[in-house]
Amino acid sequence: MGNIVIGQSGGPTAVINSSLAGAIHAAKQMGIPKIYGMHYGIQGFLKEDLIDLGEEYIKTREDIEFLKRTPSAFLGSCRFKLPSIEKDPQMYEKIFAILEKYDIEYFLYIGGNDSMDTVKMLSDYAAQHNKPQRFMGIPKTIDNDLPIMDHTPGYGSAAKYIGTSVKEIIRDNECYDSPIPSVVIIEIMGRHAGWLTAASSLSRGDDCCGPDIICLPEVDFDMDAFYQKIHELAKVKHSIVAAVSEGIHFADGTFVCEMEQENAKLDAFGHKMLSGCGELLANKLMQESNYKVRNIEFSTLQRAATHTASIIDIREAFDVGAYACKKAVAGETGKVVTIQVPERDPYQVSYGLADVHGVANVERKVPVEWITEDGLDVTPAYSAYARPLIAGNYVPYYVDGIPHHMVLKR
Amino acid sequence: MGNIVIGQSGGPTAVINSSLAGAIHAAKQMGIPKIYGMHYGIQGFLKEDLIDLGEEYIKTREDIEFLKRTPSAFLGSCRFKLPSIEKDPQMYEKIFAILEKYDIEYFLYIGGNDSMDTVKMLSDYAAQHNKPQRFMGIPKTIDNDLPIMDHTPGYGSAAKYIGTSVKEIIRDNECYDSPIPSVVIIEIMGRHAGWLTAASSLSRGDDCCGPDIICLPEVDFDMDAFYQKIHELAKVKHSIVAAVSEGIHFADGTFVCEMEQENAKLDAFGHKMLSGCGELLANKLMQESNYKVRNIEFSTLQRAATHTASIIDIREAFDVGAYACKKAVAGETGKVVTIQVPERDPYQVSYGLADVHGVANVERKVPVEWITEDGLDVTPAYSAYARPLIAGNYVPYYVDGIPHHMVLKR
Numbered sequence: 001m002g003n004i005v006i007g008q009s010g011g012p013t014a015v016i017n018s019s020l021a022g023a024i025h026a027a028k029q030m031g032i033p034k035i036y037g038m039h040y041g042i043q044g045f046l047k048e049d050l051i052d053l054g055e056e057y058i059k060t061r062e063d064i065e066f067l068k069r070t071p072s073a074f075l076g077s078c079r080f081k082l083p084s085i086e087k088d089p090q091m092y093e094k095i096f097a098i099l100e101k102y103d104i105e106y107f108l109y110i111g112g113n114d115s116m117d118t119v120k121m122l123s124d125y126a127a128q129h130n131k132p133q134r135f136m137g138i139p140k141t142i143d144n145d146l147p148i149m150d151h152t153p154g155y156g157s158a159a160k161y162i163g164t165s166v167k168e169i170i171r172d173n174e175c176y177d178s179p180i181p182s183v184v185i186i187e188i189m190g191r192h193a194g195w196l197t198a199a200s201s202l203s204r205g206d207d208c209c210g211p212d213i214i215c216l217p218e219v220d221f222d223m224d225a226f227y228q229k230i231h232e233l234a235k236v237k238h239s240i241v242a243a244v245s246e247g248i249h250f251a252d253g254t255f256v257c258e259m260e261q262e263n264a265k266l267d268a269f270g271h272k273m274l275s276g277c278g279e280l281l282a283n284k285l286m287q288e289s290n291y292k293v294r295n296i297e298f299s300t301l302q303r304a305a306t307h308t309a310s311i312i313d314i315r316e317a318f319d320v321g322a323y324a325c326k327k328a329v330a331g332e333t334g335k336v337v338t339i340q341v342p343e344r345d346p347y348q349v350s351y352g353l354a355d356v357h358g359v360a361n362v363e364r365k366v367p368v369e370w371i372t373e374d375g376l377d378v379t380p381a382y383s384a385y386a387r388p389l390i391a392g393n394y395v396p397y398y399v400d401g402i403p404h405h406m407v408l409k410r
Numbered sequence: 411m412g413n414i415v416i417g418q419s420g421g422p423t424a425v426i427n428s429s430l431a432g433a434i435h436a437a438k439q440m441g442i443p444k445i446y447g448m449h450y451g452i453q454g455f456l457k458e459d460l461i462d463l464g465e466e467y468i469k470t471r472e473d474i475e476f477l478k479r480t481p482s483a484f485l486g487s488c489r490f491k492l493p494s495i496e497k498d499p500q501m502y503e504k505i506f507a508i509l510e511k512y513d514i515e516y517f518l519y520i521g522g523n524d525s526m527d528t529v530k531m532l533s534d535y536a537a538q539h540n541k542p543q544r545f546m547g548i549p550k551t552i553d554n555d556l557p558i559m560d561h562t563p564g565y566g567s568a569a570k571y572i573g574t575s576v577k578e579i580i581r582d583n584e585c586y587d588s589p590i591p592s593v594v595i596i597e598i599m600g601r602h603a604g605w606l607t608a609a610s611s612l613s614r615g616d617d618c619c620g621p622d623i624i625c626l627p628e629v630d631f632d633m634d635a636f637y638q639k640i641h642e643l644a645k646v647k648h649s650i651v652a653a654v655s656e657g658i659h660f661a662d663g664t665f666v667c668e669m670e671q672e673n674a675k676l677d678a679f680g681h682k683m684l685s686g687c688g689e690l691l692a693n694k695l696m697q698e699s700n701y702k703v704r705n706i707e708f709s710t711l712q713r714a715a716t717h718t719a720s721i722i723d724i725r726e727a728f729d730v731g732a733y734a735c736k737k738a739v740a741g742e743t744g745k746v747v748t749i750q751v752p753e754r755d756p757y758q759v760s761y762g763l764a765d766v767h768g769v770a771n772v773e774r775k776v777p778v779e780w781i782t783e784d785g786l787d788v789t790p791a792y793s794a795y796a797r798p799l800i801a802g803n804y805v806p807y808y809v810d811g812i813p814h815h816m817v818l819k820r
Contacts, residue, residue: 012585040587072581079586163812168714171482171815175422176489177450184710205809207817296709300594304578307718310811390811399615401720401800402573405581407617 001031002105002133004325006053007038007045008140009115010079012072013154014161014306015317016140017406019110020074021067022321023138024058027106030329036102039410041078042109042118046091048098051075051408063406068314069396070405071306081114082121085128092125099133106134106328110321112141112152116336116360123334123356136324137336137356140317142303144195147362148354149338153320154303155195156313156389161305162188162298163202163390166243169296170208174239181234182292183285184241186211187278189302191247193365194218196302198378200243202386212240217247218366219375221256227285229376234291248277256280307403311392316349323351347388411441412515412543414735416463417448417455418550419525420489422482423564424571424716425727426550427816429520430484431477432731433548434468437516440739446512449820451488452519452528456501458508461485461818473816478724479806480815481716491524492531495538502535509543516544516738520731522551522562526746526770533744533766546734547746547766550727552713554605557772558764559748563730564713565605566723566799571715572598572708573612573800576653579706580618584649591644592702593695594651596621597688599712601657603775604628606712608788610653612796622650627657628776629785631666637695639786644701658687666690717813721802726759733761757798 004027008016020037027035035058039049051057058064067074085092099107109119119137126133139146144155166186173184188197194216204210212233215221226242233240249255256277282295320337327335335353342348370382396403414437418426430447437445445468447461448454461467468474477484495502509517519529529547536543549556554565576596583594598607604626614620622643625631636652643650659665666687692705730747737745745763752758780792806813 012582043587070581071578073585076587077585160811164717165711165715167812167815168481168716169710171480172422172710172714175483175487177454177486202810202812205812205814207809207815294709296711297707299704299706300579300582301575301706301711304582305575306578307574387810392811393805393808395803395805398803399617400612400797401570401802402577402612402615404615405577405617 001033002103003034003036004032004106004108005036005038005045005050005102005104006108007041007110008073008075008077009041009109009111009118010077010141011112011303012077013140013142013303014071014157014309015154015313016110017070017074018068018314018317019138019140019153019321021064022318023108023325024053025064026322026325028054030326032106032329034102036104037075040076041080042082043078043080044076045098046094050102057406066397066406068318069306069394069403071304074406074408076408079114082118085121085125095122096131096133104133106136106325108136108138108324108328110138110140112143113146113359113361113363116356119336120334120356120360126333134328134333136328136332137359138320138324139336139339142196143190143193145193145363145365146359147364148358150341151339151389153313153317157305157309158196158302159199159202159386160310160390161302161308162196162199164308165298166200166211166241167203167208170203170210170239170241173241176238178238178292180290180292181238181240183230184294184296185278185282186241186243187246187276187295187297188243189298190217190245192217192363194245195366197243197245198366198382199386201378201383202390204383211243213242213376214378215242215244215248215376216366216371216378217245217249218368219371220251221248222375223250225374225376226281230285244278244281246276307396309394310390311394312389314394320351327353344384344388411443412513413444413446414442414516414518415446415448415455415460415512415514416518417451417520418483418485418487419451419519419521419528420487420551421522421713422487423550423552423713424481424567424719425564425723426520427480427484428478428724428727429548429550429563429731431474432728433518433735434463435474436732436735438464440736442516444512446514447485450486451490452492453488453490454486455508456504460512467816476807476816478728479716479804479813481714484816484818486818489524492528495531495535505532506541506543514543516546516735518546518548518734518738520548520550522553523556523769523771523773526766529746530744530766530770536743544738544741544743546738546742547769548730548734549746549749552606553600553603555603555773555775556769557774558768560751561749561799563723563727567715567719568606568712569609569612569796570720570800571712571718572606572609574718575708576610576621576651577613577618580613580620580649580651583651586648588648588702590700590702591648591650593640594704594706595688595692596651596653597656597686597705597707598653599708600627600655602627602773604655605776607653607655608776608792609796611788611793612800614793621653623652623786624788625652625654625658625786626776626781626788627655627659628778629781630661631658632785635784635786636691640695654688654691656686717806719804720800721804722799724804730761737763754794754798
């Protein structure tokens, strides 16, 4: 039996290390002799920057648990797309030479759409050249935009963070009885898919009405309707909260965040300012009304908040890592692990495999039927879909009052 | 025995409702017949907008626990300063008429510096006019800037949120091995006192170096030194994180966020943009370097994050609420509850009373000895001070995966 190498790629998430932990755990169970980690994904692999995970870091079951509670990419990540095989065959020869040098039989790569491209290219090359190594993709992305599967690991925890934080923002915003309406515009990640912004609706319950407006990039943004709804609400309530996706765009395709940036966005130093759509929308409202207006961006907080991770998400991330390892050993290659949900209530999950060609570089969006006709909210169908994914709390290891993380020391 | 009324005032915190819960709990224990809440602080009180808390909301011990897990001001808050007694004696007559009408003997007010002014004025008026009612202040503020006491309820939980989130941001930012440095500038609340920004250093431990730069408003901001340190760090590390207080200012007293706002800050609509200092500093760096630069503001998240509240903070907030109630019944008036820490390690706390005249409208700042000589960091003395205040995790009541809150329904 050969060795295994595992890499992490693309944007980090709260649970990508849980997938790494699952793969390591399964590799140990199956008696794989050496478990390598790629330092900074395929880029580090190309420099032979490999970490002996089993020897150096993950010696006990406690280490596995600690790794599961660590956000961001423990191994380091990269945003690197392999060139085509025709364009740069030397790079592929080099990769396979390194695989042979370290006697690596199994290559697992944890990532999103772009990262699955790496798995696709390498497994294609192996097939073309009769190479024995096996390549498996492990899904990961807060964006939840991988096709074929029901959802992706990383999404549930990001959604839980967003639902929790949006509710806290609403609670905070409604505490004054001011005659002047107080408006908060929250900008949430998601350039092309609105999954994360839709998660703001998870703040809804019998204790919270949730955001008053939710705008996803799946439909064109109607700025007039947006402001009109705010002004109508301002007549009947003093706290108004809107959640908008960073990728909202007008009917002509222009991103809201890009509008007229060229001619007007100058800062104190005469420099062009790069603003998000939330800031622009808030600023316009501030200037055209007497409302109190605030703009909040979750920024990288939403993808690193392991302190409020979902147990379901952590567990599934772990499981897909383990599943990929077991299936690779069983002979599979050129596949990505999928998550299916045969029953949503009570929630049941099943794992499977799909050809990586169907996943790489394809984006899955929020169904437009889940967006209300005015384009300013999501329907309850979204909540029925997402609610099971945020269930349960995963308590970090706290040291001195702050969550403790496992750290790679190089 | 007369009745009691409790109000919340000023900015909300993660634990202000815990003080309310403590006061209600003590009032019930002491057999006070009616426990009223002021809807929207003294402003609501003036409209006789009173809530029968014992009758309507807090009937069981579970209700007490639920209230402790609810962020923001359950009763609603206000930012209202009473006019001087000389200027508007009618307002005082009205307040005391309402107190008499509802047979209220005890008046508890939970708030920060400005809110303590209300307690001061009312107790002064009562003394001048031989009124029997008793007025007590319960400290609350994430800003931690009340004098006389060691720290204020609300600070520990805000500090825990900031330390946790800063660590997650650092972890996220260091995940790529890019030749281009990645810089994050985090703006944290605190116009005159740097307590909250100093809390970014609580991310430090054997697993995290913490922010590379921390700037508090207690010392003048040296912009050249700030950027020089970033450029020096950029030579040796690829991830750089700076935490700056919203109130940082130049030696001439100008706030960094105010510099040249007049002539240059126009947005896409030709409107003046209101930016924070973090955004301005990030933008300047972005324009003058090839670094990847990101600006993150915690905004209201830092004062509402009950989902990661500190147990110590929740408990002390509860205790000072109960203490105020008991001491009022015992005959005290015109006082504010203080928190003292006779021993820091192991941590011990004691409660006491101080004359409200020494607390109202006075701000306590971070000692300058706790700021490093270059003005770009805090010393370990800060951590020794703050670490005990963030200890322990307080788990919310979760419903459908999201923390549930108690809500006032009117």
